[in-house]
Amino acid sequence: MEENKIKENKIKVALLGLGTVGTGVYKLIHRRGDVMERTIGAELEIFRILVHSLKKERPGIDASLLTDNWQEILADDEIQIVIEVMGGIEPARTMILDALHAGKHVVTANKDLVAEYGKELLDAAEAGKCDFLFEAAVAGGIPIIRPLKQCLAGNEISEVIGIVNGTTNYILTKMFEDNMSFEEALAKATELGYAEADPTADVEGLDAGRKVAIMASIAFHSRVVFKDVYTEGITKITSKDIAYAKEFDSVIKLLGVAHNTENGIEVGVYPMLLNKDHPLASVRDSFNAVFVHGDAVDDAMFYGRGAGELPTASAVMGDIIDVARDIQYHCNGRISCTCYKELPIKDFDxxxxxxxxxxxxxxxxxxxxxxxxxxxxxxxxxxxxxxxxxxxxxxxxxxxxxxxxxxxxxxxxxxxxxxxxxxxxxxxxxxx
Amino acid sequence: MEENKIKENKIKVALLGLGTVGTGVYKLIHRRGDVMERTIGAELEIFRILVHSLKKERPGIDASLLTDNWQEILADDEIQIVIEVMGGIEPARTMILDALHAGKHVVTANKDLVAEYGKELLDAAEAGKCDFLFEAAVAGGIPIIRPLKQCLAGNEISEVIGIVNGTTNYILTKMFEDNMSFEEALAKATELGYAEADPTADVEGLDAGRKVAIMASIAFHSRVVFKDVYTEGITKITSKDIAYAKEFDSVIKLLGVAHNTENGIEVGVYPMLLNKDHPLASVRDSFNAVFVHGDAVDDAMFYGRGAGELPTASAVMGDIIDVARDIQYHCNGRISCTCYKELPIKDFDxxxxxxxxxxxxxxxxxxxxxxxxxxxxxxxxxxxxxxxxxxxxxxxxxxxxxxxxxxxxxxxxxxxxxxxxxxxxxxxxxxx
Known part of the structure; x- marks a missing residue:
């Protein structure tokens, strides 16, 4: 570091949203106080939390931090990092753009937003010389974006295949191991809180489609958006199909599949028969995994929890720590958009x-x-x-x-x- | 970036060693020329290659780059990155220390060296405000060090278990799947080039021990060196043991095991019976994998090729790209030693x-x-x-x-x- 650079001793952040992931991030920031000071040389302080209702009871949360006024956060120059964990397109998109334009770094877990407006957000970050990180938006706690952008940056990646929806993987596991029907397994998933009241986004492959769009963009250095992704869900899979899969020494998994071919990018989400020797075949229950093939690294796979309060917060926290390191070393924006190609998307037909x-x-x-x-x-x-x-x-x-x-x-x-x-x-x- | 910062348009590197990994790195740097310019905004040029013998035929290598004179490389201020892929303790250690003292960044694949002299080398890097990266030293192409230091930095990691030696995993796979004896499987591994003429370091767990020392240091934020690691190999595993493992729905794997407990760090390498449902159980042939448990992320696993020319070069290349990004953003040394604790090592007894x-x-x-x-x-x-x-x-x-x-x-x-x-x-x- 050059002499004229001053390190911060306190980095103030604002949390937008206090649902499942937000609560996890809140907990983790408090739990890791000592780590922050020792690895980045600064204290990390949650300075404001944007919530929808100030009246709701929030046990364990310091109520003095709560606000329902985004402009107050935006106008506060002391806040250097905004952590968006509300989800959905609006108002998240506008808030993130505002924050980046104001020179605030942004960490988000919002896959819907990144899959649709990734380019706009990364461009805004680059213009504002800010960090915009979203490790949590794909496969929850599993490190995948940083490995693709950094560790595997020396590869030409030709294939990314992921089990990136825990709900459907749980359902297919129950169908396979406990001979449940799709309906029984879905009911069990709902009971355990894995499936939402309206499970469409999960069981029809939409959630997985957003994640595979983000991963394909990064892996192939060319923008893929959600509408480019062919999606097909698991609602038609029957016990009989599962029985045949077993007979063929295979399992059935809902896979997000992306290939970089000579004639363009192929990208889709659909159930597939997968030989039981494939590393993805042994990914059970609600676990996720992403399998990658590169010309140098050969096959690689990343496995873990794709959702949940603390696993997702783990990914958000990794991003926050990276932003904080960039602040300390005055190098924000060091890794921004890596889509420097414009590859065609192949017609799924x-x-x-x-x-x-x-x-x-x-x-x-x-x-x-x-x-x-x-x-x-x-x-x-x-x-x-x-x-x-x-x-x-x-x-x-x-x-x-x-x-x-x-x-x-x-x-x-x-x-x-x-x-x-x-x-x-x-x-x-x-x-x- | 501030106005007074100037980006390089060419970054010159020296390669120390041109064996298997060195050749892979040489190939990959040439293959990825376009990527470098587009992701880091600079051309990466191999400027010198240090070899033992200038007389040896090296097809496909530009002979004008070869030198047997380390001092010439060291004295050349144009060379910003030194890539050490010779292996062994000396002269690698002295050369790396010289390079770091001279302000050159270092990327290495040398597990023996990092497992024994990691602290000395990281201290030298910090003193010289240099990057010292070694992703390739553990589990070859598998991204594990960066995930631990960055993506999972918000976790308290309690467990790291790895299949980190491909030779022994290949042998155990052949014993398990093809009913070979240890001797037959070792002969097959030697025939395929997986095992060296003297297989001691592999089959006795020494190679795995070095890797687990490095991983434990990073995961637990406290230095673990090779001599802290209890090691036991697979030479005593018999076909009968394998048969019992099958009967118990288990496999036998040579595992590097590290736990962070209240009474100190437990660290060892030994064969273990592992239930077939554990994610590590399905890691076959010469593949490697590292399983991690953190308080936030829960279980995670990283799988891939632990050795080989291009997989190892993939990890080296990821490090080089990161150093180059740091050079462009003037933030070298951004992530250095993260061992800020001094935890006791538990007596293996x-x-x-x-x-x-x-x-x-x-x-x-x-x-x-x-x-x-x-x-x-x-x-x-x-x-x-x-x-x-x-x-x-x-x-x-x-x-x-x-x-x-x-x-x-x-x-x-x-x-x-x-x-x-x-x-x-x-x-x-x-x-x-």
Missing amino acids: DVKNKFFLRMQVKNQPGVLACIAKVFGDHKVSIARVVQKHAKENEAELVIVTDKVKEYHLKDALGELRGIDSILDISSLIREY | DVKNKFFLRMQVKNQPGVLACIAKVFGDHKVSIARVVQKHAKENEAELVIVTDKVKEYHLKDALGELRGIDSILDISSLIREY
Whole structure:
């Protein structure tokens, strides 16, 4: 450090929001007082907490810190770091932009916001020479953004696959290990507080889609937003599918999948059959994990708690400590947006996948030949066919395809659905 | 950035050593030329390469960069970063100290050196206001040091357990999955280049011991050196032990284990029985993984390639990029030594572990009572006893203890060995 640089002995922060994550951050800042002073040479002080209602009882919280007036926080030059843990797009977006324009550093856990307005926020941070960090926005407590931006910065990353939604991973684990139906497992997840009253964002893959958009942007150095992500949930997965997965030495996981290919970025969220030897296959219960392939590092995986009060606060706290170090060394903005490419996003119809199909057909000669012809006409080649549970008039066929383009398969299925001897196509799951 | 700060447009580095890792770093720096300019705004130039012999053929390497003269590199003020990838204690230690004293930043992959002289080197870096980074020294390509020092900095870490030696993990995987003997698996590892001609450092746990010393220092904020680490290898593990592990729904892994307890740091390397549901249990072949427990993040794990030319170079490259960013933002030394505590190291005899014991005894009445009495006298309580393969005169007993202090078990075994009816104690493996 040069002589003219002065270190702070107290760094004041404002907390926006005091829900689950906010409470965790509040606790952790108090719990780690000694660490802050010894690692960054300054005390970290929560100076203001923005809440919606000043009347609500908040046991364990110093009430004198509470305010419902954002402008008061914004105008206070003593506050150097704003920690946004309210969630949602507005007013979080406006507040963060205001804070960055005012030269305040921002740490957020807000995946919705970063997945949609990441560029705007990072640009504002760069313009204001501020830090804007969001490790907690992807996979909760699991370190993933910093590893991608720093540790693996020497790699060309070609693949990021994540189990990044704990609720659906819990549901699929219960279906797999305890033979629950989807509905039973969802009920159990709701009972334990893993699933929200309206579980749509989780079970339909929307939450995972936001996270994979953020991860793909960082891994491939090119902006991916939520609307670029194809999403498909787990509501159609049945006990029978799980049974077949077991028979094939596989599990079914809801995966956020991003590939950087020669023809553009492929990005989607959907359930997949995954061989049990894959490192992601052993990620159970509500745990999350992100698997990365880089040209130098080869395969790597990051595993841990993707949500929860303290795990998420752990990630927020890591960011706060980094901002504080940057303040002490006068180097805020040291790592900002790393999207210096503009890669196209591939139309999902052109993405190639292997498919596992289960269909009910009439048990009569020529049906398989007919199916094979339709597939052949649409360039879908078949890797395996197994006939199961043949009853007098009806048989169940399980077909696994080679890698085929999504639209070829879609077209083939459209044609198959019009054929009399094909009674039902009951499952269609991609295979890793 | 303040106005008076000037960014470099070229950052010159010297490579010390051109073995496996050095060659990987050389390749990667060339491969990532565009990334460097775009992420750090400067070109990274390999300016000198220190080698032992100038006469050796080195295909693909620009021979004009080679030198066998360290003083020439040291005296060259244009060289800002020294990348030490020679390995071993000397001359690496002296060269790194010289470089840091001369104000050059250092990146190293040298675990032997960091595990023994980490404090001296970090002190020299701090005195010289230099970066000293060593991500590659632990678990090769896996990001672990930066996650511990930054992402998880808000945690009180209580446990670090790692599979940090790929050779032994490969051997144990082959023993487990392909029913090889230790000798067969070692021969296979040697054939594939995983094991060195003298495999002692790997199979006796010394290599893992160095890595766990470094990780424990960082995780617990208190210096742990290699000589503090109790080490025990895998040479005594037999096919029979593996068979029992399977019977107990477990695997056997060589683990580097570090706990931060109220009475001091426990640190050792030894084979352990690990339930197959533990995330480390599914780490196969030559892969490495580090499992961490923190009070906020809960469980987390980092998985990947622990060795090899490009995976190790990936970690070195991440460090180089970080140093280059610090140079551009004039904040070198931003993260230095984080050992601000001085915790005692617990005598390994006082560490508590569960044990799996296999013993051959005379098949006669009273033997089990006799064993139970000896254990009881030494405060060893027994969790399970299984009698196996009873022949006419001989029986095999498998005993699993509760958690007991190492010295209590040692004393009990000493007494048991003196008893006539106990023919042999053939296995003694700790259980997680």
